[in-house]
Amino acid sequence: xxxNPRPRRQISLSVAASFLCLAALAPAASxxxxxxxxxxxxxxxxxxxxxxxxxxxxxxxxxxxxxxxAREGEPENYQTGGSWADRVRISGSANTGWYGGxxxxxxxQDSFQVWDARFFVDAELGRxxxxxxxxxxxxxxxxxxxxxxxxxxxxxxIGELYTDFQGLGGEDWVNVQxxxxxxxxxxxxxxxxxxxxxxxxxxxxxxxxxWWDEGLRVYGREGKVGWVxxxxxxxxxxxxxxxxxxxxxxxxxxxxxxxLHVSASGLRSGPMGSSSSPAMGALWLGESWARAIGAxxxxxxxxxxxxxxxxxxxxKDSWLAGGDVILxxxxxxxxxxxxxxxxxxSTGASRYDRDLYYWIAEVVLEGAAAAPVLAPxxxxxxxxxxxxxxxxxxxxxxxxxxxxxxxxxKSLQAYSMVLGWRMTDGVTLRAEYSFRDVxxxxxxxxxxxxxxGDQGLYGIEIGVDF
Numbered sequence: 001x002x003x004n005p006r007p008r009r010q011i012s013l014s015v016a017a018s019f020l021c022l023a024a025l026a027p028a029a030s031x032x033x034x035x036x037x038x039x040x041x042x043x044x045x046x047x048x049x050x051x052x053x054x055x056x057x058x059x060x061x062x063x064x065x066x067x068x069x070a071r072e073g074e075p076e077n078y079q080t081g082g083s084w085a086d087r088v089r090i091s092g093s094a095n096t097g098w099y100g101g102x103x104x105x106x107x108x109q110d111s112f113q114v115w116d117a118r119f120f121v122d123a124e125l126g127r128x129x130x131x132x133x134x135x136x137x138x139x140x141x142x143x144x145x146x147x148x149x150x151x152x153x154x155x156x157x158i159g160e161l162y163t164d165f166q167g168l169g170g171e172d173w174v175n176v177q178x179x180x181x182x183x184x185x186x187x188x189x190x191x192x193x194x195x196x197x198x199x200x201x202x203x204x205x206x207x208x209x210x211w212w213d214e215g216l217r218v219y220g221r222e223g224k225v226g227w228v229x230x231x232x233x234x235x236x237x238x239x240x241x242x243x244x245x246x247x248x249x250x251x252x253x254x255x256x257x258x259x260l261h262v263s264a265s266g267l268r269s270g271p272m273g274s275s276s277s278p279a280m281g282a283l284w285l286g287e288s289w290a291r292a293i294g295a296x297x298x299x300x301x302x303x304x305x306x307x308x309x310x311x312x313x314x315x316k317d318s319w320l321a322g323g324d325v326i327l328x329x330x331x332x333x334x335x336x337x338x339x340x341x342x343x344x345x346s347t348g349a350s351r352y353d354r355d356l357y358y359w360i361a362e363v364v365l366e367g368a369a370a371a372p373v374l375a376p377x378x379x380x381x382x383x384x385x386x387x388x389x390x391x392x393x394x395x396x397x398x399x400x401x402x403x404x405x406x407x408x409x410k411s412l413q414a415y416s417m418v419l420g421w422r423m424t425d426g427v428t429l430r431a432e433y434s435f436r437d438v439x440x441x442x443x444x445x446x447x448x449x450x451x452x453g454d455q456g457l458y459g460i461e462i463g464v465d466f
Contacts, residue, residue: 072190072219072226072253092119093197097461099152102454105436106287106400107152115202115461117149118159120194125163138167143177145193158238159212160193173220180238181217183283184228184251185209185265187324187338188360197465200364200380202432203457204286206398206414207358207386208338209265209322211284213247214239225254234269236280236289245270247282259328265340267320271347279315283342285358285386286412287398290318290344293352297396299406303351304392305443311352316345322358331368331375337361354395360384380418387411387439394441404451410439431460 094117100110121144129137145159162179182189188208191199215232227250233240234247247270253263273279273292281290294301294310301308322340327333339359346352362382367374386397387410396402397412413436420430436455440448 072221072228087124089122090120091122091194091466093117093463093465094149095202095461095463097202097459099202099457099459099461101458102456104404104451104454105457106398106455107457113152114149115152115459116196118193118196119146119148120144135170136168137165138170138172140165162217173222175219177217177219180212180214181230183209183211183213183232183247183249183267184217184219184230185249185267185283185320186251186322186340187263187326187336197428197463200378200420200430201382201416201418202430202459202461203414203416203434205360205382205384206286206412206436207288207356207384208360209283209285209320209340209342209358211236211282211289213282214241215246224256225252227252232282234272234282236282236284242274242277243271261326261328262324264323265320266322267318269318271317272315273313275313278313281315281318281344283318283320285342285356287400288356288386288396289399290315290342291396293346293354293407296399297402297406299402299404299408299448300445301407302394302441302443305441307443308351311346312348314347316347318345319343324360331366333366333369334364335362351393354388354393355390356386356395357389358384358386376422378420378422380416380420382416382418383414385411385413387413391442397438401451405438405440405448408440408444408448409452410441411437413437426465428463429461430463433458 095115096113097115098110098112099107099115101107121142123142125140125142127139128135129140141164142162143164144161147155147157147159149155158180160179160181162177162181165176165178168174168176182193186209188205189210191204191208192210213230213232213234215230217228217230217232219228220226229251230247230249232247232249234243234245235241247267249265249267251263251265253261255261267283269281269283269290272281272290278292278295279290283289292311292313292315295313301310320340320342322338324336324338326337327335337360339357342356342358344354344356360382361384362380364378364380367377367379388395389411391410394408394410396405396407397409401409414434415437416432416434418430418432420428422428434457436457438452438455440452
């Protein structure tokens, strides 16, 4: 599974036309006695053939633009043959600009920043691995992501890193990736790693599922239906798994029409954390993840209006169920609706269990719908949220608020608007304002209540990719 578009065969009309003309001239020269009427019929036939080729090329272009998500489940198209330079591709993306926020926002001050930077290496390692006459693997590839900067902070760490075994047993619909990858739940994770530059907004959703984990991911596609499944360590930390229980995911998706994409996802993780190490689940919802209540904060936790002690380090398990619908009409609009439930069970009393809900409603309107001259521009509107939506039980809904709100946020909701200009294929200028509303649980102190206000974010940036 990859967020990269799979290259399509392109038809060169000039070459096609030249070939057809030569093919026509050869018999014309050998039968000089052909009438002028016959020659005109040949010319008209060539013109009709060129028109057919042009129409087919345009249809393929429109289909490629109308199915950006439908290509999920198709194997990466690695380069084969030639020198190492022909078999290795280096790519990347970077976002820089001016970013800021209101008094209690997660961006404390207005400043120029490098907001995101990541680089990728893709390599073809071999093909047609056989045992006798039996094909074991059709292609073997390698993918590496260098997560250099994220959310304005220098990370300098590994993002994705996996070996990709495509076409197991010679079957195109069975492919396996082994290593570290984005957890395949929902549609939000496709806007990270190599898909980061496709995000029309500056700021990410506040509750969409994502994050990396080490394990095994299996994927495939047959016609209009595809699937992605994984088994992984189930911990946020890199190469860390104190429990033998693993995290399992399954995502099923379909593209019944060129403009409609639907998917359903599920996740189950086993025990997390240990007696000495607080739980940190692998799946993130925005900037939050499954963790022990009270961990990594000195802010008291309030449940049903009273302060309670921190919960146990270990979590028993977690479960997720979610679904997404995407409607995409080229040169008009793209609409994304998604949501789900994430249940976290503690090994302690039930007051330390949590049910989180996330939802996303987004529309991106293309300037071409208004006038051809506005084709490079787009307007994006999004409302999304994450929370317990329970006044008696809260959670740390954004890890950057551990020192101000702790586990006392009932809900975090964002209402965003972005205006973008695709200056070239690899350069986009955009400006965004995101109004963020945080509600806290009953019984919190006045200081916690004050810190929940004035959360808005704004920014203007240049995003590049190559």
